[in-house]
Every structure is written in structure tokens, then in C-alpha cells.
Amino acid sequence: MSTAAPAPVAETVLEVQNLDVDFWVDGEFYPAAEDMNFRIGRGEVLAIVGESGSGKSSSSMALLGLLPPNARVTGSVKLLGKDISSIDPAELRKVRGGQIAAIFQEPMTALNPVYTIGFQIVEALRSQYPLGPKEAKERAIELLRQVEMPNPEQSFNKYPHQLSGGQRQRAMIAQSISCDPVLLIADEPTTALDVTVQAEILDLMRNLHKRLDSAILLITHDMGVVADLADRIMVMRNGKVVETGTVSEVFSAPKHEYTKQLLAAVPNLGVSEQRLLDQASAAQPVLSLKDVAIEYPKRGRIPAFRAAEGVTLDIFPGEILGLVGESGSGKTTIGRAAVGLLPIADGTLICAGHDISKASDKDLRPIRRKTGIVFQDPASSLNPRMPIGQSIGEPLLLAGEAKGTDLDRRVETLLDQVELPRSYRNRYPHELSGGQRQRVGIARALALGPDLLVADEPTSALDVSVQARFLDLLQELQHQLNFACLFISHDLAVVDLLAHRIAVMHRGRIVEQGPRDEILRSPKEAYTQRLIAAVPVPDPERQRERREQRAR
Numbered sequence: 001m002s003t004a005a006p007a008p009v010a011e012t013v014l015e016v017q018n019l020d021v022d023f024w025v026d027g028e029f030y031p032a033a034e035d036m037n038f039r040i041g042r043g044e045v046l047a048i049v050g051e052s053g054s055g056k057s058s059s060s061m062a063l064l065g066l067l068p069p070n071a072r073v074t075g076s077v078k079l080l081g082k083d084i085s086s087i088d089p090a091e092l093r094k095v096r097g098g099q100i101a102a103i104f105q106e107p108m109t110a111l112n113p114v115y116t117i118g119f120q121i122v123e124a125l126r127s128q129y130p131l132g133p134k135e136a137k138e139r140a141i142e143l144l145r146q147v148e149m150p151n152p153e154q155s156f157n158k159y160p161h162q163l164s165g166g167q168r169q170r171a172m173i174a175q176s177i178s179c180d181p182v183l184l185i186a187d188e189p190t191t192a193l194d195v196t197v198q199a200e201i202l203d204l205m206r207n208l209h210k211r212l213d214s215a216i217l218l219i220t221h222d223m224g225v226v227a228d229l230a231d232r233i234m235v236m237r238n239g240k241v242v243e244t245g246t247v248s249e250v251f252s253a254p255k256h257e258y259t260k261q262l263l264a265a266v267p268n269l270g271v272s273e274q275r276l277l278d279q280a281s282a283a284q285p286v287l288s289l290k291d292v293a294i295e296y297p298k299r300g301r302i303p304a305f306r307a308a309e310g311v312t313l314d315i316f317p318g319e320i321l322g323l324v325g326e327s328g329s330g331k332t333t334i335g336r337a338a339v340g341l342l343p344i345a346d347g348t349l350i351c352a353g354h355d356i357s358k359a360s361d362k363d364l365r366p367i368r369r370k371t372g373i374v375f376q377d378p379a380s381s382l383n384p385r386m387p388i389g390q391s392i393g394e395p396l397l398l399a400g401e402a403k404g405t406d407l408d409r410r411v412e413t414l415l416d417q418v419e420l421p422r423s424y425r426n427r428y429p430h431e432l433s434g435g436q437r438q439r440v441g442i443a444r445a446l447a448l449g450p451d452l453l454v455a456d457e458p459t460s461a462l463d464v465s466v467q468a469r470f471l472d473l474l475q476e477l478q479h480q481l482n483f484a485c486l487f488i489s490h491d492l493a494v495v496d497l498l499a500h501r502i503a504v505m506h507r508g509r510i511v512e513q514g515p516r517d518e519i520l521r522s523p524k525e526a527y528t529q530r531l532i533a534a535v536p537v538p539d540p541e542r543q544r545e546r547r548e549q550r551a552r
Contacts, residue, residue, distance in 0.1 A: 012081070013182050013215040014063070015039045019075035021055065021062045021239075029072065033059040033239045036075070040183070040215040047218040047230035047247075049262065051463040052433060055239040056219045060185050063217075064100060065092050080182065098128045101176035105188035107168035111160040117144075117171040118156030121178055128179045143174040147204055165327055166197035170204070177208060184209065187219045194326040194490045199534040199550065202228050221463040223266045224493075224536030227251065227543040235259045247540045265468035266538045267493035269520070284353075285314035286451045286484035287338055292347035294333050306345070307333040308508045315452070320478065320485040322499030322516070324492060324531065329505040331488045335454045338486060339371040340364040352451045369399055372445030372483075376457035378437035382429040388440045389415075389425025395447040414443040417477060435466035439473070446477065453478075456488045471497060492535050496520055504528045 019036040022029040033055035040046045048056045062073045063084075077085040084095055104110035112120060121140040125131055131139065137156070144152035147170040160168055169189065176184060186205065190198040206229060209216050218230055226233060226247065233250045235243040235258065243256040254260045294308040308330040315321045323331050336342045337349065340356050348357050352370035356363065375381040382391055393411045396402045402410050412422050418439040429437055438458055445453055455474070459467045471494065478485060489495050495502060496516065503513035504525065512525045523529050533550045537543050 011042045012039050013042055013044075013079065014217070015076075015078040015081075016063070017076040017078075019059060019062065019077065020073070021058050021067070022072045023068075024070040024072065031239050032071075033062070033236075036241055038234055038241075038244070040217060042182070042215055043210065043213050044232070045209065045216040045218055045230045046232050046234060047220060047226045048234050048236060049220060049223070049226060050236035051221065051262075051465055052435075053238075054236040056236055057187055059236075060187060060217060060219055063185070064096055064102065065089070066102075094128070097124055097176075097181070098179050099181055100183045100185065101179070101181040102185045102187065103169075103172055103176050103189045107165075107172040108160060110172060111168065113160055116157050116159055117163070117168075117175075118158075121171070121175045124175050124178045140174070140178070143178055144171070146177075146208070147171075147174045148200070149174070164197075166194070166201065169197075169201055173201075173204065173208070177212065180212060181214060183215050183217065185217045185219070188221070189218075190220075190222065190225055195492060195531060195534040195536075196326055198225070198536070202536070203547075205229065222536070223251075223263065223464060223538035224543070227538050227540045228536045228547065235262070251538065251540055262464060263538065265465040267464075267468070267471075267491070267497045268539075269493040269496050269532070269535050269537055285316050285350075286352055287313075287315040287486065288348075288350040289313050289334070289338075290348045292334075292337070292349055293345045294330070294337050294342055295345040306508060308337075308505075311347070311510055313503050313510065313513060315484040315486055317451070317484055318478065318482045319501065320487050320499045322495035322502045323486060323488045323505060324490060324495055324502060325505035326490065326531075328507075330508040331505055332456055333508075334505070335373070335456050335486055335488050338452065339373050339454055340367050341373075369448050370451045371454070372448070372450040372452070373454045374438070374441045374445050374456065374458045376460060378441040379429060381441060382437060382444075384429055387426050387428055388432070391429075391440060392425075392443045392447060395444060399448055401448065410447070414447060417446070417480075418443045419473060433466070435462055435470060438462065438470055442474070442477070446481065446483075449481065450483055453483050453485045454488070455485060457490070459489070459491065459494055467494070474498070492520065492532060493537075504531070 016036055016038050019033060021033040022031050036059055038046065050056050061067050063077055067073065075085065076083055079095065079099060084092065111117065118140055121143060122136040125136045125139055141152045141156055144155055149155045149167060149170050163171065190201055202225065220226060230247050232246055234241055235256065237258045243250065243259045250259060254263060289311050292308065292311040293306055295304060295306050298304040311334060323334060325331050333342060337344055338351060340359065344357055348355065351367055354367055356367055389411050392414050393407050396407055396410055411425060415422050415425060420436060420439050459470055462470060487495065487498055499516050501514065502516050502519040503510050504519065506527045512519060512523065512528050519528065520532060523532060533546065537546065
């Protein structure tokens with residue numbers, strides 16, 4: 001009687017035992033991660049998931065010794081059987097890049113803006129290997145070719161700002177794999193990328209780690225990405241590991257209540273209920289664009305170019321129109337023109353009953369009272385020197401709507417509407433989380449009771465649970481106040497949850513628009529079909545089938 005041979009156990013690349021990370025703040029240690037134990041084998045992807053502040057990034061940066069001076073790290077970290085938690089800094093520098101590499105969340109801030117990407121890859125290579133300038137350049141161009149960078153020879157000489165988001169991420173991946181690391185730490189590697197670029201980056205990471213037989217520690221809040229790439233999952237909450245298991249185990253039968261809440265909060269393409277709007281009672285659109293073209297003028301050596309051409313769309317009171325497409329398709333350009341922040345070159349644009357096609361700054365003043373905009377990054381759109389109560393009340397004060405105790409009362413009402421404690425009015429933006437700052441952005445945008453709200457990628461950097469609460473809040477407020485909303489996003493699952501109708505933009509033109517179910521369930525345009533096929537779904541089995549279908 002023969003018995004099947006046991007499956008070979010992959011060599012352990014990383015073994016972490018009893019890892020604790022604390023930060024010294026105001027005379028006291030605060031725990032960021034407590035008693036973490038895990039291992040990753042060769043060719044394996046371990047995903048660490050959880051909300052902001054759960055300890056995902058702190059614990060991972062502790063492995064590399066990249067925490068600030070007020071951090072205290074205890075426990076054992078073994079790389080290929082060698083303890084690296086107490087080695088001297090010079091030896092640790094050889095481990096960084098040589099054996100462990102990191103892909104950071106935002107390549108624009110992680111790459112040096114004053115050096116070309118070629119120089120930065122060459123620098124990484126020459127810090128580890130005795131290579132001459134010519135050999136290092138050839139190797140760098142080969143790495144750019146491996147990560148499927150368009151025109152690698154030309155891209156070698158480009159600066160980070162001259163590349164798109166997806167290309168910058170590819171450049172960072174090329175730099176991180178330049179020394180063939182055995183462990184790759186990927187910290188939110190696809191957060192702000194379009195679905196099509198995200199799909200390409202995930203395919204790239206999957207192919208590279210199989211080819212190099214390296215281990216990947218993936219830090220993310222996107223459960224679709226986890227379903228696409230990971231073998232095992234570790235769920236963290238408030239610095240503690242609450243659940244571990246294989247991807248199929250955790251997705252199909254989560255044990256911990258927090259894991260169940262995380263999975264329930266994920267917007268899932270194709271499962272939202274139908275949202276219909278009765279337009280009979282709303283004959284006049286709040287926003288109407290007819291054959292609109294928007295042109296950016298010539299600046300220095302940069303020639304003039306048309307960012308949008310022949311755009312026609314209407315949004316009615318109480319309606320949410322989802323505007324989707326890749327980066328550079330013209331979505332944000334349309335959103336900014338809608339509220340008078342960009343002039344239009346051709347066509348007719350009517351906003352809140354005013355024709356602003358050829359409006360002067362003076363003509364736009366009444367429009368500003370009837371429109372609000374929520375920006376993608378609330379941290380940079382709020383004044384860091386102004387308490388949030390003052391930021392929310394500023395539009396009311398400037399419009400002459402309220403002052404004194406009346407202004408205070410209006411600010412408190414707005415804080416109540418966006419479900420923030422009234423005591424937060426005296427806090428500064430840096431004292432709030434990302435989700436709380438985004439609520440402040442909504443309160444400010446709604447301060448004057450606008451007829452039109454433009455929301456430009458407001459959920460792209462939020463955790464799934466924070467995002468779910470934010471979307472519920474937006475729907476409740478819209479139901480109460482009946483404003484029209486132009487919701488700009490590259491996340492089709494979010495648009496599926498929110499929108500009544502969808503318009504799809506590609507290269508400055510609207511290629512398809514219609515009711516949400518019609519666009520997402522039976523798209524006519526090949527571009528829309530490609531966008532939908534690229535969306536990762538939070539189900540490992542379905543995601544594998546979608547990936548194979550996309551490959552075909």
C-alpha cells in the first residue's frame with residue numbers, strides 16, 4: 001500500500017517571534033504592535049490587513065529598523081535563520097535592499113524628486129555590487145524592461161514627476177528588486193492606482209515573485225488585492241493579531257467578529273441593490289454640459305492641449321452621477337470646470353441655473369455659494385493652521401451668511417450632520433484620522449447648502465470600514481439635503497454602491513453613459529468592459545477566474 005508523499009515545506013525566509021513595538025509619547029510608552037508571531041516561506045505571499053492605526057506598517061518597518069527614535073522594538077526577527085533584530089547599523093544597511101526590499105505606498109514621496117529614476121536604480125545596485133557605471137546602467141535598463149516600463153531607455157533619464165502613477169510604481173518596484181531580495185515588503189502598493197494599472201502591477205508582482213522565488217509581505221486594506229495576490233492572511237486590530245489563516249479559509253469562514261466586519265464593509269462589484277431616481281419631479285438638471293471642451297493653455301515649452309472634448313452630461317437634483325475612467329482621462333478636469341475652477345474652451349456649461357460658459361470671476365461668485373467640492377486628499381485641502389471649526393465656518397463667514405453665536409451654532413449643526421463630536425471643532429487637521437478629515441471636508445463643502453456637490457476621489461486612501469461609513473454618511477446627507485452629486489472615482493465597486501447613473505471617460509471623451517446597472521452589467525464599449533474586468537473582487541475563487549478570463 002503506497003502513501004502520497006507529503007508536500008515539500010518551503011524554506012522559511014522570515015520568522016518573527018514575540019515582536020512588540022512601542023512609541024514613547026509624553027512620558028509614556030504606547031503600544032503599536034503586541035506579541036506578533038508569524039513566518040513566511042519562499043514563494044509565499046502573507047497579507048497583513050486591518051484599519052489605519054492597527055499596527056500593520058509599524059510592525060513591518062520595525063523589521064527594517066526604519067522606525068523613528070522614539071520607538072522601542074523587542075522580540076526576535078530571523079531572516080533565513082539569522083537574527084537581524086540586534087545586528088549593528090552597518091550590517092543592517094547591507095540587509096536593506098540586498099536581502100529585504102520595500103515598495104512604499106506613495107512613490108512620488110519615496111523617490112527622490114531631484115534625481116532621475118535611472119540614477120536611483122543605479123545607486124541601489126552600486127551600493128550592493130561592485131559594478132561600473134556602464135554595467136549598472138545596462139542592468140537598470142534591463143530591470144525597467146522586466147517591470148514592463150514603456151521605453152526603458154528613455155524612462156531611465158526621466159524624473160519621477162515626468163512619469164504617471166503606474167510608471168512611478170514600476171520604477172520603485174524595479175529599484176526594490178534590483179538586488180534580488182529574498183523578502184519584499186509591499187506597503188499599500190496599489191492604493192491610489194486606477195483599476196487597470198492596479199491589475200498590471202498585481203500581475204507584475206505575481207510574476208516577479210514566482211520568477212525570483214522570493215517571499216512577499218503585503219500590507220493593504222484592499223480585500224480585492226488580498227484575494228488576488230495572497231496565500232495567507234493575518235488580520236490586525238489595535239496592534240494585536242486577531243486571526244490568521246489561508247486566503248480561502250478567512251474569506252469563506254472568518255472566525256473573529258472584526259474579520260467579519262471588515263469583509264462585510266468591502267464594496268463588492270455586482271451585488272449592490274438597484275438605485276433608481278424619479279426624474280419626472282426634477283425636469284431641470286442642476287448641472288448640464290453640452291459639447292464642452294476644456295483646454296489647458298501653453299505654458300513655457302509645454303504646448304496647449306485639450307483635456308476634454310465634446311462632453312455632454314446632465315445631473316438632476318437628488319442624483320449621484322459616477323464619473324469613472326483611468327488617470328489622465330479628464331475626470332477631475334470636468335469636476336473642476338463644473339464648479340467654475342477651470343474655464344471652458346467650447347460648448348455650454350450651466351450650473352445651478354447659471355450659464356458659466358464665458359463667465360468672469362465676478363459672474364462666478366453666485367455659483368460658488370451653490371456648489372461644494374470634496375477633494376481627494378483632505379490633509380492638503382484643509383488649512384493646517386486653522387482649527388476645523390474655523391475651516392467649516394469660513395465659507396459661511398465669507399458669504400455673510402452667519403457670524404458670532406449664529407456661526408458657532410451652524411458649525412455645531414454641520415459637525416452633527418457628518419457625525420463628528422462637537423468638541424472636535426477646536427482640533428487641528430493633523431489631530432484627526434484620514435476618515436475624520438474627509439468628514440470635515442464634506443461639512444465644509446455642505447456649509448452653504450449647495451445644489452451641487454463634486455466629490456473627487458474622496459475614498460481612495462480610506463480603509464474599507466472607514467470608507468463604508470463615509471459612503472453611508474454621504475448617502476444619508478444626500479437623502480436629507482437632496483443635492484446633486486458628481487462622484488469622480490476609479491473604484492467601480494464604490495460607484496456601483498452609490499451611483500444612479502454612470503459616465504465612462506477615456507482620453508478626454510465620454511465613451512459611454514447610462515443607468516448604473518446597464519453600464520456595469522452589460523457594457524457596450526470595449527474600454528468599459530476592460531475597466532470592469534480589471535476590478536479585483538474580494539473572493540479568491542472568483543478573482544482567479546476573472547484573472548484567467550482577463551488573460552485570455
